[in-house]
Amino acid sequence: MRSAMYTFVEDFRAEGTAAVLDRVLGTYGCDTVTVAAAYHRARDVTPHGPARVTLRGDGVHFSPPADLFDEARLIPPVQPGALEEPLRELRGTTAERGAHLHGWTVFLHNTTLGLAHPDVTQENCFGDRAAPADLCPAHPDVRAYAVALARSVARQGVDAVVAESLHYGTFGHGYHHERSFVALGAWEEFLLGLCFCAYCVRAAEGRGVDARKARAEAVSMTVGVLDGGAPSSGDLSDLDGLPEPVAAYARARRDTVTSLAAEVAEAVADEGSELVFLDLTGAAKGYGDGLPTGALAADDAWRIGVAPAAVGAVVPGYGLLAYARDPARIGADTAAYRAVLPDACSLRTVLRPGLPDTTDAGALAEKAAAATGHGGADAVDFYHYGLLPYPVLDRIPVALGR
Ligand SMILES: [Zn+2]
Ligand SMILES: [Zn+2]
Known part of the structure; x- marks a missing residue:
């Protein structure tokens, strides 16, 4: 079973590269370091x-290459110790051990850049720029940033660039101290997370959507709860549950994300690596308790502007975050993505070996089997080396049958 372990540069720095690789590649039996x-x-x-x-900050663990960023408006902040080029060192040491190295890259979730450049962040239907962590995928400066960032990570010599947050953000996580003393239903929350910036509006109008009507509808559906009305009931169901102008507007976002994924994938390929697109829908559904409800993640990806089949057609690899306690749910989530992704697109299922999803090694083994069985995922990845106690990590070799 192919398998990657998620890690931080800080893990290697703190514990020593050789010691961490001994565990990840030796003891646990993974073949890839992400x-x-x-x-x-x-x-x-x-x-x-x-x-x-x-404590971690926004930023990259390398020096941003001058040819990619000298003329750019958005430049990634740089992490402490980046000048020592820790990724290059890790490329060397993983290669010596015959292991793959993937560069995990958070693209559009960056509070530092959003606070410094509010005009590139998502704008809600009321005109508020109140999601500094969420850079808008329709903004040309953001798209140029994503391409340059992807190229620079690929140039570290990684076998793949694993893209996190290369899509729209959600209202519930637009900053790091959110407060609401208004009871928001799932629909109101979704609508408050829709971006109506000039670029999103233009993109929707280019697809024949009446963006003005959509915005007015989003306002009228949200203002009710703000005025003290009852929130919408139930979970977010099918997009068709929304009035047509808003539904069409939300659907149009998927083309914006697909075209961005295509541009980034092309840039990564041009640098000699390949893109794995991480779809965060499963994490959004099960992050807190590992108990996702309602539709499978693949069917709910529209919530973050993702159309799995369309994205899968423009990227060589796709990853789903199977944050769930139930192995059957993980099997079903994986199968649903596999069913819509083109054959040429490989699929990785990311599991959490401990809280809140997994109680013991047997349960983790069941999930790994559910993800890879019946022609499902090509790899099972584990989140995350530095965040889990050693006894929890010790479940991994059991799950991988090592
Ligand atoms: Zn965040
Ligand atoms: Zn926008």
Whole structure:
């Protein structure tokens, strides 16, 4: 079973590259290291230290190449220690051990860039720029940034660039201290996360959508709860549940994301690597408790502007985050993506070996089998080396049958 382990540069720096590779490639039996090359702000409990709680900033673990960024408006912040080029070192050491190296790249989720350049962030139906973490995939400067970032990660010599957040953000996670004392239903929350910036509007209009009507409809559907009305009931169901102008507007976003994925994939291929597109829908559904409900992730990807079949046609690899306790759900989620992705597009299923999804090694083994059985995923990946206690990581070799 092919398998990658998600890691941070900080894990290697803290524990020593050889010691971490001994565990990941030797003890656990993974064949690929997926390391964060461009990451976002976080405060993480890191159980096997030496820092037991780690603060991370937005930014990249390399020097942004001058030819890609000298003329650019959006330049990635640089992480501490980037000048030591830790990814190049890791490329060398993983190659010596015959392992693959993937560069995990967070693209459009970047609070530092969003706060410095509010005009490139998502704008809601009321005209508020209130999602500094979510750069809009329709904005030309953001698209140029994504292509340059992808090229620069590929140039680190990685076998694949794993793209996180190369799509629209959601209202529930647009900043890092969100508050709402208004009861928002699932539909109101979705509508508040829709971007109506000039570029999104232009893109929708280019597809024959009446963006003005869509915006007015989004306002009228949301303003009710803000005025004290009852929130919409139930989970987000099919997009067809929305009035047509908004549904058409939300559908149009998928073309924006597909064309961006295509541009980025082409740039990555041009640098001699290949793109794996991570679809965060499964994480959005099961992140908190591992109990996703309602439709399978593939059928709900429209919530972040993703059409899996269309994206799969322009990228060589696709990843789904199967954040669920139930192995049957993981099997079904994987099968649903496999069914719509073209044969040429490989599929990776990402599992969480511990809280809140998995209780023991047997359960993890069941999930890995569910993901890869019946011609499902080509690989099972584990999230995440630095965030899990050693006894939880020890479930991985059992799951991989090592
Ligand atoms: Zn975030
Ligand atoms: Zn926009």
